[in-house]
Amino acid sequence: MxxxxxxxxxxxxxQQLGKKSGRRTLLARDLVTGDLVIVKLLAFSxxxxxxxxxxxxxxxxxxxxxSHPHIPRYLDYFEVxxxxxxxxxxxxxYIPAQTLEQYLQAGRKFTEIExxxxxxxxxxxxxxxxxxxxxxxxxxxxxxxxxxxxxxGNSVGQVYLVDFGSVQTVLAAEIGTRTIVGTYGYMxxxxxxxxxxxxxxxxxxxxTLIYLVTGTNPADLPQKNFRIQxxxxxxxxxxxxxxxxxxxxxxxxxxxxxATEALTxxxxxxxxxxxxxTFGKPVGSKxxxxxxxxxxxxxxxxxxxxxxxxFIGFFATSWNSFILIWTIGALSAPFPGNIPFALFSxxxxxxxxxxxxxxxxxxxxxxxxxxxxxxxxxxxxLGKWKIPxxxxxxxxSINKLVYTPKYFTKDSDGDKTQVPAKLVIWxxxxxxxxxxxxxxxxxxxxLEWLANELSDWLGIEITS
Numbered sequence: 250m251x252x253x254x255x256x257x258x259x260x261x262x263x264q265q266l267g268k269k270s271g272r273r274t275l276l277a278r279d280l281v282t283g284d285l286v287i288v289k290l291l292a293f294s295x296x297x298x299x300x301x302x303x304x305x306x307x308x309x310x311x312x313x314x315x316s317h318p319h320i321p322r323y324l325d326y327f328e329v330x331x332x333x334x335x336x337x338x339x340x341x342x343y344i345p346a347q348t349l350e351q352y353l354q355a356g357r358k359f360t361e362i363e364x365x366x367x368x369x370x371x372x373x374x375x376x377x378x379x380x381x382x383x384x385x386x387x388x389x390x391x392x393x394x395x396x397x398x399x400x401x402g403n404s405v406g407q408v409y410l411v412d413f414g415s416v417q418t419v420l421a422a423e424i425g426t427r428t429i430v431g432t433y434g435y436m437x438x439x440x441x442x443x444x445x446x447x448x449x450x451x452x453x454x455x456x457t458l459i460y461l462v463t464g465t466n467p468a469d470l471p472q473k474n475f476r477i478q479x480x481x482x483x484x485x486x487x488x489x490x491x492x493x494x495x496x497x498x499x500x501x502x503x504x505x506x507x508a509t510e511a512l513t514x515x516x517x518x519x520x521x522x523x524x525x526x527t528f529g530k531p532v533g534s535k536x537x538x539x540x541x542x543x544x545x546x547x548x549x550x551x552x553x554x555x556x557x558x559x560f561i562g563f564f565a566t567s568w569n570s571f572i573l574i575w576t577i578g579a580l581s582a583p584f585p586g587n588i589p590f591a592l593f594s595x596x597x598x599x600x601x602x603x604x605x606x607x608x609x610x611x612x613x614x615x616x617x618x619x620x621x622x623x624x625x626x627x628x629x630x631l632g633k634w635k636i637p638x639x640x641x642x643x644x645x646s647i648n649k650l651v652y653t654p655k656y657f658t659k660d661s662d663g664d665k666t667q668v669p670a671k672l673v674i675w676x677x678x679x680x681x682x683x684x685x686x687x688x689x690x691x692x693x694x695x696l697e698w699l700a701n702e703l704s705d706w707l708g709i710e711i712t713s
Contacts, residue, residue, distance in 0.1 A: 254331065254333065254334075255280070256277070256288065256329055256331070256338055257325070257327050257329075257338070259279060259280050259281055260277040260278070260279060260280070260286060260288055260325075260338075260340060261277055261278045261280055262275050262276075262277045262288070263275075263276045263277055263278055263285070264276050266287075270294075271291060271292045271294040271301060271336075272289065272290065272291055272292070272301075272414075273289075273290045273292070274287065274288070274289055274290075275287070275288040275289075275290065276288075276343065277340075279324075279340075284342075284343070285343040285345075286324060286340050286341065286342065286343050287321065287340070287341050287342070287343050288338055288339070288340055289305075289308075289338070289339040289340075289341070289414075290329065290334065290336055290337070290338050291305045291336045291337045291338075291339075292334065292335065292336040293335045293336050294336075302337070304414055304415065305337060305339065305414065306337075308339065308413045308414045309323065309326045309339050311385060311413050312339070312341060312413055313326075314381075315378075315381075315385075317374060317377050319370070319373075319374055319407065319408060319409045319410060320374065320409065320410055320411075320413075321341040321342050321344060321409070321411055322341060322342040323339075323340075323341055324340040324341055324342060325338075325339075325340035326338070326339050326340070344396055344398075344409050344411070345398075346396035346397055346398040346399075346406075346407070346409060347396065347397060348392060348393045348394070348395060348396055348397075349367075349392035349393070349395045349396075349397055349457070349460075349461065350391075350392035350393040351393075352397060353392060353460065353461070353464065358464070359405075359461045359462065361462070361485055361486060361489055363405040364458055364461050364462055365489065365515060366404070366405045366408075367395070367397070367405060367408055367458070367461070368454065368458055368515060369512060369515060369516070370407075370408035371390070371395060371408060371410060371454050372454070372508045372511055372512040372515070373512070374408075374410045375387075375447075375450055375451070375454070375508035376507075376508045376509055376512065376708075378450075379447045379450070379507065379508055379708065380708060382645045383622070384447060386445050386446070386447060386449060386450055387410065387413065387415065387450050387453075388415040388440070388445050388449065388450070388453075389412065389414070389415035389432055389435075389453070390410070390435065390450055390453035390454050390457060391432050391434075391435045391453065391456075391457055392457055392460055392461070393412075394410065394411055394412040395408060395409070395410060395411070395457065396408070396409040396410075396411055397409075433468055434456060434466055434467045434468030434469075435452075435453045435456045435457060435467065436449075436452075436453065437449050437452035437453070437499065437501075437504075438475060438499050439501060446501070446543075447506075447507060447508070448501055448504045448505065448506060448507075450508070451496050451504060451505055451508060451511055452496065452497055452498075452504065454496065455493055455496035455497035456477065456497060458493060458496075459477055459479045459483070459493060459497065462479070462483040462485060462493075463479050463482040463483050465482065467479075470482070474499070475499035476494070476497070476498075476499060477497055479493070480494075492511075492514055492515055495514070496511055501541070502541075506705055506706060507705065507706075507708045508708075509708050509710075510705055530698055531692060531694040531695055531698060534692070534694075534695050534698070535550050536548070536549050536550070536690070536695055536699070537550070538699070538702060540702070540706055543621060543622060544619065544620065544621045545619070545620045545621075545702075545703070545706045546617065546618070546619050546620075547617070547618040547619075547699060547702075548615060548616070548617050549615060549616040549617075549618075549689050549690060550615050551615055561604055561607065564604070565601060565604035565605050568597075568600070568601045568604065569598075569601040569602075569605070572594055572597045572598055572601055575594055575597075576591060576594045576598075579591045579593070579594060615629075615630045616628070616629055616630075616689055617630065618681070620644060620647075620706075620707070621644065622644055623643070623644055624641050624642060624643055624644050625641065625642050625643075625644055625647060625674065625676055625681065626639060626640065626641035627639065627640045627641070627681055640679075640681070642676035642677060642679040642681075643676065643677075644676075646676040646677035646679070647674060647675070647676045647707060647709070648675055648676070648677070648709075649673075649674075649675035649709070649712060650672075650673075650674060650675070650700065650703055650704055650707065650709045650710070650711050650712065651671075651672070651673040651675065651711075651712045652670075652671075652672050652673075652696070652697070652700040652711050652712070653670060653671045653672075653673075654670050654693065654697075655667060655668060655669050655670045655685070655693060656668050669684045669685040669686065669693075670684060670685045670693040670696050670697070671683070671684040671685075671696075672684070672696050672699060672700050672703075674703065683696065683699070684696070
């Protein structure tokens with residue numbers, strides 16, 4: 250034991266709280282402020298690995314960047330070189346609360362209402378972490394890493410998320426080496442392969458909640474097709490059972506994609522069913538949408554032949570034929586007097602070609618919107634040829650999603666004019682607009698569906 254030892258001439262060790270392979274967690278008193286603090290120590294022991302130091306330093310850097318009332322606050326980080334201990338120390342604020350694991354070991358039972366309250370609190374913390382730039386993934390949510398304060402009135406108590414020793418940013422996961430961390434029973438399938446996404450934290454939270462409602466470690470519960478079979482052991486409402494099933498889905502495509510959506514579905518049990526009915530892909534739509542945790546792509550194909558194209562084609566042919574005759578006549582006049590007449594025809598040629606382009610784009614043109622962790626881009630294509638009209642903006646600058654249903658306006662004479670539905674993705678001062686027309690998106694149902702898909706994937710509320 251290192252009792253009464255003073256680290257960095259400031260932190261007096263009071264007691265050891267935990268110990269595991271080269272790490273110790275200590276309770277100490279800050280001799281400057283008089284406050285109790287938590288000291289996490291990483292030792293240069295016989296089983297020391299450089300990956301341990303990388304994770305330890307990442308925890309310190311992450312805590313330093315976080316600011317949330319229910320997450321420990323970073324205080325200090327330094328090297329320890331005393332006669333009894335050599336390594337590194339991370340100092341963080343002390344939270345006077347027990348872990349959920351300690352409550353369970355003491356025999357405490359949690360009601361469904363209490364478990365839902367704990368779930369909501371942790372999801373609020375995850376919404377904060379996952380919306381950071383780059384998003385922060387905890388990677389080791391379990392009962393021993395969630396603290397629960399004393400009951401307060403009807404509240405189950407304040408909930409805190411601790412131990413960021415396994416934390417990873419989405420950016421680090423993309424460009425760095427992948428280290429498998431986590432705790433068996435609380436890790437989703439993708440984490441075993443070294444891949445961690447935002448929804449991985451949701452699975453770990455779900456497994457933790459299953460422990461609370463069953464009193465059994467999820468690793469000890471039976472599994473079928475990698476799904477935790479908890480239903481027979483827990484006495485829960487149908488809606489909460491379905492919610493737990495979805496948050497612990499082994500398949501990422503079936504799991505809640507974001508903490509925001511998981512929280513909405515928890516608070517409004519009917520949300521999932523209504524959403525599926527209202528915002529599923531409209532029948533007959535040719536728009537293609539593909540997504541995973543890293544990228545989302547929307548491809549809007551050509552609208553194909555429309556009867557209106559016959560009239561526009563006929564008019565464009567007549568128009569361009571007339572301009573051609575005019576231009577030939579102008580050029581046949583003596584030089585240089587013919588130049589002004591020839592130049593006069595240029596705007597009319599532009600109008601003529603734009604009509605032809607409109608027909609060709611309707612028959613062969615497609616639009617692709619791509620969003621990944623770096624940028625949002627919009628590309629036009631005519632058949633196999635890319636049109637040089639590419640627009641892009643940084644993903645981190647996407648801050649608003651505005652959907653406006655169709656509405657009517659009146660002019661000075663009182664006549665009504667219909668304004669089509671519109672969807673705008675704001676990325677800083679850049680905006681990417683889509684509306685219902687005869688060239689790209691043909692129905693309001695499709696635009697509404699796309700708005701909700703983008704909202705879910707980006708984790709941004711739709712502003713009407």
